[in-house]
Amino acid sequence: MDLNIIFATMNKTSGDISELIKAHIQALDPYAEVIILFPQGTGLHEEIQVYVFTNEKVDFSLEQQYMDARYKVEIQSGQSLSLYTYSKEEWHQQFSETPIYQRVHCEGVCL
Template sequence: MNKQSGDISELVKEHVQALDPYAEVVLLFPQGVSIHEDIQIYVLSNEKVDFRLEQQYLDAKYQVELLSGQSISLYLYSKSDWHKQFKDTPIYQKVSGEGVYL
């Protein structure tokens, strides 16, 4: 992990993971040299995902973007939905294999 990814990780811990310390938070960094790709944050919550919860995480994501100057995509799922509905998808495999768990 380079300095920038370490800085982003700290900001994500401070603003995103702090909303629910029991949620799994996984960072997926762009591969290669393209600076136009977003860092992806996958939040797997124990709670049912509803509008209120989604808004809290989006507010936290905006704080990370403002402080880091980096474009970020946030994906919020309940843990049960993620592990049941997505387990046979390429993105599930990529997040599981290449993601940085906080």
């Protein structure tokens, strides 16, 4: 199979998933910041990492709402997701010196 066709398919799939994620997260919180890390490899079966940063304090109830949105996206797209939900304050204060913080902000796609 031609590599251009593979990459075009991946880009379309990535765009479709991004739109689904954005729609479901914004339905819960239109002010949430969403950053996506796509898998490093070329396999579409790998999990996409979704980071949601909200102005609200993240409690169990709020986290469950985001998990429900995650499941809806997974069902609609057939793509497995990892979802990480943080308050913006907590994320910047507690994680700013970590490698994942750097990776999210350098390699992530902001929706």
